[in-house]
Amino acid sequence: MLFELTKLLYKLSYKSCTKCDQCAEQCPWYPAFKPSERVKGELEAVMHCTMCGRCVLACPLSVPVHKRVYDLRVEENILDKELIEIREKSEAIGHTFGVKWSPVVNRLKNMGYRVDEPAEWLFVPSAFDSLPQSFNDLLSEVWLLEKLGYDFTLSSVIAEGFGNFIFDMADIDYFKKKAKLLSKIVRELGVKGIIIGECGADYKVWPRLHLYIGEKIDFETLLFPQAIYRKLEKVRPVRKVKGIVSYHDPCGLSRYNFVIDEPRAILKKVCENFVERPPKGKRQTCCGGGGGVSFSRRLVNDAIKFIGPKKVEQFKGVDIVVTSCAKCKSMLMTYSLRLKGGFRVHRLSYVVAWSMGLEVPRP
Ligand code: SF4
Ligand code: SF4
Incomplete structure (x- = not known):
């Protein structure tokens, strides 16, 4: 009932958009696309929205443009062609990237990490972490959780939090099915909650699952930077990260969950020279990867053209940009490489695991 009422209120608020364009410059795609074009339902504008929510901050009526885009994608299937093809393949295999989780989780099991065992928490990684090139990121997360004293297990069937299926692929029915599976595994394992690995889409959806599927979950959710921050006294670097280090806030953390100060407090502990490169926090400019953009070559190329130069300018003179989302990492790396961000x-x-002694290449 409350769910239906909220949906109705959102729909009414879309209608209140006056097309004044006061929000236009907040959009990472501006001047190529404007939020008001999304509210109108213009196809290319809808496909190019990252659902970052930054425009809402400037709107005098707080029109939730990102929710309008979400509704249009789910109800009218307005998605880039490439993304529709990817969605079909991904859903057939049951993984965002259409890869198998079993070799990865078995590798961790052979290293001594618990899988499908009773514990206090279930660790749910980012879908990116099943890819071979992300193994060191995944290892950093589990190594860190153990080092910080978390009693956790991995699951042999839960490779990701499936947030990409809702925010990127816009398939609410598929997501619901997977959310049910994850909830079942939580009950079977008897854990008190899930620690959500570094995925912007999972950060967005799990703490407010009721807004997306109208059902409440009866377990806790802990976002990865929150998990580190809770044990900040145990973050004891044996070596500090050198060079000028800055931070990019994933929108799933800063705008959707107000997790802004925690990653900075952590970085100040492990880096020699942490600097702020504004805008920060809820005003952070989007990396351009959300809403399915990072999965489509066409949209990524457009992001390199319209969003990349802004991010490269923001981090000019910085040696290392740290973020807490696999998708943000992938987009920012692309900009740095393609646009010579340096x-x-x-x-x-x-970076935290490395500073605490994990043997991975120096950041
Ligand atoms: S990309 Fe972000 S700022 Fe632009 S319209 Fe979409 S939600 Fe708003
Ligand atoms: S979303 Fe708000 S600020 Fe943007 S055009 Fe509509 S009314 Fe104006």
Whole structure:
């Protein structure tokens, strides 16, 4: 009932958009696309929205443009062609990237990490972490959780939090099915909650699952930077990250969950020279990867053209940009490489684990 009422209120608020364009410059795609074009339902504008929510901050009526885009994608299937093809393949295999989780989780099991065992928490990684090139990021997360004293297990069937299926692929029915599976595994394992690995889409959806599927969950959710921050006294670097280090807030953390100060407090502990490169926090400019953009070559190329130069300018002179989302990492790395930004990009878990002694290449 409350769910239906909220949906109705959102629909009424879309209608209140006056097309004044006061929000236009907040959009990472501006001047190529404007939020008001999304509210109108213009196809290319809808496909190019990252659902970052930054425009809402400037709107005098707080029109939730990102929710309008979400509704249009789910109800009218307005998605980039490439994304529709990817969705079909991904859903057939049951993984965002259409890869198998079993070799990865078995590798961790052979290293001594618990899988399908009773514990306090279930660790749910990012879908990116099943890819071979992300193994060190995944290892950093589990190594760190253990080092910080978390009693956790992995699951042999839960490779990801499936948030990409809702925010990127816009298939609410498929997501619901997978959310049910994850909830079942939580009950079977008897854990008190899930620690959500570094995935912006999973950060967005799990703490407010009722807004998306109208059902409440009866377990806790802990976002990865929150998990580190809770045990900040145990973050004891044996070596500090050198160079000028800055931070990019994933929208799933800053705008959707107000997790802003925690990653900065952590980075100040493990880096020699942490600097702020504004805008920060809820005003952070989007990396351009959300809403399915990072999965489509066409949309990524457009992001390199319209969003990349802004991010490269923001981090000019920085040696390492840290973020806490696999998708943000991938987009920022692409910009740095393609537009000669000159900065390296790492995940928060990686730099913290390295500083605490994990044997992975220096960030
Ligand atoms: S990309 Fe972000 S700022 Fe632009 S319209 Fe979409 S939600 Fe708003
Ligand atoms: S979303 Fe708000 S700020 Fe943007 S055009 Fe509509 S009314 Fe104006």
